[in-house]
Amino acid sequence: MLTRQHRRFVTATILLLLATSTVPVSAAGEARRGEPLYQRYCTGCHGIDGRGGGKNFMPHVGALTRKDYIEHLGDDYLTFVISEGGEAAGKSSYMPAWKSVLSEQDVADVVAYVRSLSLQ
Ligand code: HEC
Numbered sequence: 001m002l003t004r005q006h007r008r009f010v011t012a013t014i015l016l017l018l019a020t021s022t023v024p025v026s027a028a029g030e031a032r033r034g035e036p037l038y039q040r041y042c043t044g045c046h047g048i049d050g051r052g053g054g055k056n057f058m059p060h061v062g063a064l065t066r067k068d069y070i071e072h073l074g075d076d077y078l079t080f081v082i083s084e085g086g087e088a089a090g091k092s093s094y095m096p097a098w099k100s101v102l103s104e105q106d107v108a109d110v111v112a113y114v115r116s117l118s119l120q
Contacts, residue, residue, distance in 0.1 A: 028075065028108040028111075028112070029105070029107075029108030029109040029110070029111050029112035029113075030108075030109050030112055031109070031112040031113040031115070031116040032109075032113075033106075033109040033113075034106075034108075034109035034110040034111070034112050034113030034114070035113050037102065037106055037109060037110050037113070038050075038110055038113050038114065041098065041101065041102070042110070045061050045094070045095075046061055046064055047061075049065065049117060050063065050064035050065040050114060050117040050118075051063045051064075051065050052064075064114050064117060064118070065117045065118045066118065067118040067119070070114070070115065070118045071118075075108075075111055077089070078111045078114065079107055079108065079111055081095065082098050082102070082107050082110060082111065083097065083098060083099040083102075083104075083107055084097050084099065085097030085098075
């Protein structure tokens with residue numbers, strides 16, 4: 001049995017490891033959890049690496065990877081456009097709303113993952 005102090009120590013160590021790992025972890029979302037969601041739901045249009053050119057025909061999907069671009073988009077906006085869809089955000093209506101598929105946590109994780117794409 002671990003004592004309470006031990007448990008606290010273990011928790012603190014795990015948090016420290018998470019904070020210092022190479023995958024960017026934002027306060028709200030985790031890129032590592034967002035990756036499989038992105039691969040499953042987003043690559044068809046945004047491409048495997050977020051550069052567009054997915055296998056589905058799309059009129060225009062801008063790259064999600066340009067650092068100078070994505071940096072200027074706030075988490076609020078990204079969360080909104082992913083949850084509510086392109087049309088609600090004044091973008092193409094081909095961008096689906098994901099709120100019925102993805103939980104709030106899922107969306108936060110996907111946002112973290114999309115941000116990590118531009119660092120690669
Ligand atoms: C059916 C095709 C399709 C799928 C699937 C799709 N998107 Fe999109 N997405 C688009 C289109 C089209 C746009 C609008 C691009 C534009 O107007 O510049 C867009 C826009 C966006 C934007 C806003 C970009 C900007 O410049 O403001 C984000 C962020 C985004 N998508 C993320 C996602 C994520 C995350 C997923 C998966 C959960 C996803 N998309 C799935 C087609 C798609």
